[in-house]
Amino acid sequence: MILRPQVQDIKIVGQYSGRIILGLGLLMLIPLLVAVCFGETAAALDFVIGASFCLSAGYVLIILCFTRKELTWKHGMVVVSLSWLLAMFFGAIPLYLSRHWASFLDACFDAMSGFATTGLTLVQDLDHLSHAHNMWRHLTMYIGGQGIMIVALTFLIRGAGSALPIYIGEARDEKVLPNVVQTARFIWLVSLVYLLMGTLALSFTAFSCGMPGPKSFLHGLWVAMAAWDTGGFAPQSQNILYYHNFTFELITISLMLLGSLNFRLHYALWAGKRKEIFRNIETVSFFISAMLLFSLTAWGLTCGGVYPGALSLFRKGFYQVISAHTGTGYMTIHPQQFVRHWSSLSLMGVTLCMAIGAGACSTAGGIKILRIGIIFRTLLQDIKRTMLPRSAVVMDKIHHIKDVVLGEKVIRQVALITLAYIFLYLLGTLVGISLGYPLRLALFESVSAGANVGLSCGITQPSMPAVLKLTYIFQMWAGRLEFVSVFALLGTVIALVRGR
Amino acid sequence: MKKIIFFILILLSTANAYAAPAVSSEELFKEAEKYDGETVIYKGEVIGDIMVREGFAWLNVRDKSDAIGVFCPKDMAGGIKYKGGYGFTGDTVSVWGVFHRSCPEHGGDTDIHAEKIIIIQEGQAIYHPLEAGKVKASIILPAIALGLAIIYLIVRRFR
Numbered sequence: 001m002i003l004r005p006q007v008q009d010i011k012i013v014g015q016y017s018g019r020i021i022l023g024l025g026l027l028m029l030i031p032l033l034v035a036v037c038f039g040e041t042a043a044a045l046d047f048v049i050g051a052s053f054c055l056s057a058g059y060v061l062i063i064l065c066f067t068r069k070e071l072t073w074k075h076g077m078v079v080v081s082l083s084w085l086l087a088m089f090f091g092a093i094p095l096y097l098s099r100h101w102a103s104f105l106d107a108c109f110d111a112m113s114g115f116a117t118t119g120l121t122l123v124q125d126l127d128h129l130s131h132a133h134n135m136w137r138h139l140t141m142y143i144g145g146q147g148i149m150i151v152a153l154t155f156l157i158r159g160a161g162s163a164l165p166i167y168i169g170e171a172r173d174e175k176v177l178p179n180v181v182q183t184a185r186f187i188w189l190v191s192l193v194y195l196l197m198g199t200l201a202l203s204f205t206a207f208s209c210g211m212p213g214p215k216s217f218l219h220g221l222w223v224a225m226a227a228w229d230t231g232g233f234a235p236q237s238q239n240i241l242y243y244h245n246f247t248f249e250l251i252t253i254s255l256m257l258l259g260s261l262n263f264r265l266h267y268a269l270w271a272g273k274r275k276e277i278f279r280n281i282e283t284v285s286f287f288i289s290a291m292l293l294f295s296l297t298a299w300g301l302t303c304g305g306v307y308p309g310a311l312s313l314f315r316k317g318f319y320q321v322i323s324a325h326t327g328t329g330y331m332t333i334h335p336q337q338f339v340r341h342w343s344s345l346s347l348m349g350v351t352l353c354m355a356i357g358a359g360a361c362s363t364a365g366g367i368k369i370l371r372i373g374i375i376f377r378t379l380l381q382d383i384k385r386t387m388l389p390r391s392a393v394v395m396d397k398i399h400h401i402k403d404v405v406l407g408e409k410v411i412r413q414v415a416l417i418t419l420a421y422i423f424l425y426l427l428g429t430l431v432g433i434s435l436g437y438p439l440r441l442a443l444f445e446s447v448s449a450g451a452n453v454g455l456s457c458g459i460t461q462p463s464m465p466a467v468l469k470l471t472y473i474f475q476m477w478a479g480r481l482e483f484v485s486v487f488a489l490l491g492t493v494i495a496l497v498r499g500r
Numbered sequence: 501m502k503k504i505i506f507f508i509l510i511l512l513s514t515a516n517a518y519a520a521p522a523v524s525s526e527e528l529f530k531e532a533e534k535y536d537g538e539t540v541i542y543k544g545e546v547i548g549d550i551m552v553r554e555g556f557a558w559l560n561v562r563d564k565s566d567a568i569g570v571f572c573p574k575d576m577a578g579g580i581k582y583k584g585g586y587g588f589t590g591d592t593v594s595v596w597g598v599f600h601r602s603c604p605e606h607g608g609d610t611d612i613h614a615e616k617i618i619i620i621q622e623g624q625a626i627y628h629p630l631e632a633g634k635v636k637a638s639i640i641l642p643a644i645a646l647g648l649a650i651i652y653l654i655v656r657r658f659r
Contacts, residue, residue, distance in 0.1 A: 025645075040586060042628035045638045052641030059648035063655050097634070127547040127562060128626070130586040210551030210558070236548055236560070238567050244551070244558045246607060312608025334566060334610060336529045341601070 004499030005492060011065040012075045013082065018061030020083040020152055024090050025054025027151075030139060031094070035132035043098065043130035050094035057090065076168070077488030080149055084477055087148055088112040091140055098133050100124050102462045105469055112473050114140030115148060116480035117363060119232020119329035119454020120445075120472065122462045126237045131218060134235045138222040144480070145229025145259070145363035146191050150184045168484075176267045176361075183263075190266050191228065198224030198255045202248065209245045223248075227255035229363045232329025232454030239331040240319075249315060252330055253322055260286075260326035260358030262370070264401050281398045282359050285373035286325070289356055293349045294321045300345030317346070320455070324353035327364035329454020338457040344440055347457075351444050354453040355425060365452025365479055367421045371414045374398065378411050420483045424450040424475055431471045432459065450475040522594065525566040532601040532610070540599045542568065542612055543620065546590035550577050559583075561595060570595050571606065572614035582623025592621040 028051035035044035071079065088111045096107035106122040113120045114137055123129065123137075143151055149167065167180045176183045203220030207213060219235055226233045236242040240252060265283070268276040277283050298317050307313045316333055323330045338347060357366015381396045388394065396406045404410075428446025433439055437459055445459040449472040460472070478486045522543040528535055544563035551558040557577040560567045562584070572595075584590030597614035600606075 040628075042630055042634075043586075045630065045634045048638040049634060049641055052638075052645045055645035056641065056648055059645065059652050063648065063652050066655055066659055068659075127567070127584055128586055128589075210553055211549050215549065236567075237562070238560060238569070241569065241609065242548060242560055242567075244569050244571075244606065244609060244611075307602050307608045308604040309608075312602055312604070315607035316602070332609075334529060336566075337610070340529055341532065 002495050002499040004495055008067065008069065009075065011067045012069055012071060013078050014061045014065030015067050016071060016075070016079045016152075017083050017086055018058045018065060020058075020079075020148060021054050021061065021086055021090055022058030023152060024087055025051045025058060027139060027143065028054065028094065028136070031132040031136040034135045035130065038131045040130045040132050043132040046094040046097035047132060047136070049097060050090070053093055054090045074488065074492075077485040078492050081477075081481055081485040081489035083148055083152075084112075084115060084481065087115050088473070088477075091115065091136075094136055095123075095133065098130065100126070100129050100133065105466060106462055109469050109473055110137065111140060112476050113454070114138075114231070114233060115144035116452050116476040117141050117145045117226075117229050117231040117327070117365065117454075118449060118452045118476045118480075119226070120449060120456055120460045120476075121233065121454075122460065122469070124462055126235075129235075134218075134222060137233050138225045138231075138235075141229045141231030141233055142191075142195070142225040145231060146187055150187055176263050186267065187263055190263065190270070194228050194255065194258055195221075195224055198228055198251065201251045205245060205248045205251060206243065209243065209248065223252060224255060227252045227328060227330065228259040230256060230259045230326050230328040230358070230365070230452075231363075232323075234330070238334075241332050241334070246315065249319055249332060253319065256322060256326040256328045256330065259328070260362050260364040262359035262361045264361060265359065268401055276401065279399050281373040281377075281400050282370050285376070286358060286369045289369060289372065290321060290325050290353070293325070293353050294318055296352075297321050297346045297349030300343040300347075300349065304341070304343045304346070306341050306343075306346075320350055321353055324350045324453055324455055325356065326358045327354070327366055327451060327453045329448065329456075331455060335456045335458040338444070338455075339441060347440060347444060350455065351447050354444075354447045354451045354455065355421070357451050365450075367418050367451070370400065371418055374406065374411065374414045375418065377406060381406070417482060421450065421479070424479055428471050428475050431468055435465050435468055445472075446475065450479040452476060452479050523599075525563050525568050528568065528599060529566065529610070535599045536601040538599060539597065539615070540612065542570075542595045542597075542599075543592065544568075544595075545584050545592050545623070546580055546582070547584035549583055550580060552577075561593060569606075569609055569611040570597070570614050570617075571603075571611055572597070572617060576614060576617050579619055580617075581619075584623065586626070588625055589623045591619050591623045594618045594620050 028047050032044055032047035032051060035047060088108050091111035092104060092107035095101055095110055096104050100123050101107040101110065102124060109122050176186050199221045202223050203217045206216035206219050211219065222235050234240060240249060262282055265276060265280055298313055301307055301313060301317050307316055319332045355366060356372050357368050358364035360368040360370040377396055377398055381394055385394050397403045398406060425447045428449055429443045432442025432446055441457050441459055444457045448455050522541045542561065544561040547560050547562045547567060552574050555574050557572055557574045559570050559577055561570050580591050582588045582591045595612055595614050596616040597612040599612050601610055602608040603611045
């Protein structure tokens with residue numbers, strides 16, 4: 001028998017969701033400030049409307065659902081998945097008002113893409129977009145990368161009891177510090193330090209390569225935000241290719257790699273345990289995987305004679321591989337070059353990079369390299385078992401900050417999430433194929449959406465069918481939250497309709 | 501006489517090149533192998549900034565479907581006044597130069613090494629009018645938000 005949620009349950013969910021919307025409204029004051037500073041009056045109005053709408057809706061929810069009860073595990077999961085949908089809806093308002101998005105659905109697509117740090121975009125005429133709207137696009141990535149709920153845990157929600165379910169619900173199953181609120185604050189500290197370093201390095205590079213002062217700072221800030229958060233939005237339509245600068249590309253590679261590291265690994269490195277980077281299953285697996293898949297991609301590119309030398313192969317092939325593997329989606333080639341110039345082998349290499357992803361408990365998406373590492377270790381363990389006597393006991397350990405014994409429960413969890421991702425990738429591919437796109441392109445774009453990468457082979461355009469836009473929105477949402485909280489929300493909806 | 505014929509031939513070939521129809525970015529990507537290393541004419545709006553580096557400059561020129569990087573001597577880009585952005589429509593230029601599918605000099609970038617840049621149409625400031633509906637909403641909605649904030653404070657105090 002399914003139990004229908006009670007009024008009190010709905011009130012708790014409404015109360016916390018209201019606070020998230022309130023927070024979103026306050027964040028819109030940042031692009032509003034940018035609009036004022038740069039004299040973008042029309043853009044400023046979009047953010048006055050957007051922020052006021054968020055604040056009003058937030059207060060209405062908080063007043064109507066006023067309660068002092070704390071979140072339980074079940075509520076936390078629902079709050080997380082619902083808040084992400086609400087953030088998409090409210091975050092899309094200023095984007096839509098700018099008239100650079102053809103429909104509200106397109107604006108929602110970009111808002112979800114931003115919050116989920118995907119980077120796929122349906123913006124029209126990006127090169128003439130205001131600084132304020134660009135700031136908002138990149139801010140959504142910066143908030144979404146750390147996690148909307150991490151922002152809430154740091155600034156809006158008090159009480160450790162409420163913290164754990166919403167922390168876990170946002171696809172962070174590893175705590176850096178014993179206390180979740182402390183963990184959230186550490187995540188912010190790391191993110192702000194790297195944002196500062198990245199902004200300085202990129203701004204200086206942009207300035208030295210001929211961009212004017214204030215603009216080089218803004219571009220540095222935006223690209224640093226999206227690179228660290230493995231997002232992939234850029235202020236110009238040519239993405240990173242716009243800058244025509246090798247140093248700029250190297251800095252973004254460094255930021256993408258840093259953003260793809262597990263926050264627990266960051267903590268270990270900050271604590272002086274530098275050897276951890278050479279021993280951790282995630283970094284070792286990432287290195288092996290990136291090298292193997294780059295070899296595959298490079299082979300395809302070399303056979304096709306696409307790039308003239310080693311430097312070109314690095315700036316085009318290696319860059320795209322790292323961008324895909326870290327889940328960023330920054331590009332140093334034009335989207336149609338994937339289709340027209342790259343061979344199927346190279347495209348497959350990049351698709352696999354996207355599907356695998358990077359560190360768990362990082363800003364990256366995808367299956368996650370930790371899970372791939374565990375699957376391979378389990379496979380090796382099973383092969384070993386077949387060679388040993390039946391009575392032999394085989395214990396396998398992995399090194400992830402500390403030595404961890406691989407138990408049945410861990411392996412089952414890993415297998416389930418991996419399977420869910422494969423189904424998610426297949427869903428988008430099937431929808432793409434049914435709408436007439438070729439298999440390899442439909443697979444590429446679907447994996448890019450589901451793994452929150454953002455590389456595009458050209459399918460993602462304002463003219464693509466609405467069904468595909470909705471499918472990609474679902475993929476970005478479910479992929480970012482790693483399914484559990486999404487299932488919790490779907491379960492609650494079913495319980496509301498069919499429960500007693 | 502030979503010199504005059506040679507001069508006329510040069511003039512004719514140049515004139516031919518200028519008279520040739522402009523190639524779109526879509527065509528350049530579609531037929532990249534065909535145009536690779538060839539002299540092309542590409543037309544579009546200058547977007548973003550002109551990035552000057554050691555006597556040369558990079559500019560990005562966008563037509564209907566995509567933007568392509570144009571590499572040229574610094575002085576050649578000197579006449580470009582407006583660069584496309586939020587506040588301006590950039591100058592529309594006609595770039596006459598060599599197209600590279602993967603430029604060996606610039607790390608495999610797809611670019612055009614310009615030999616001549618002509619400004620076809622000067623850019624202009626973009627006027628962003630304040631829509632009456634948006635202005636009204638910008639007054640009404642903050643007032644509603646403020647009212648709700650006060651109600652919230654009262655509710656929190658008495659419950």
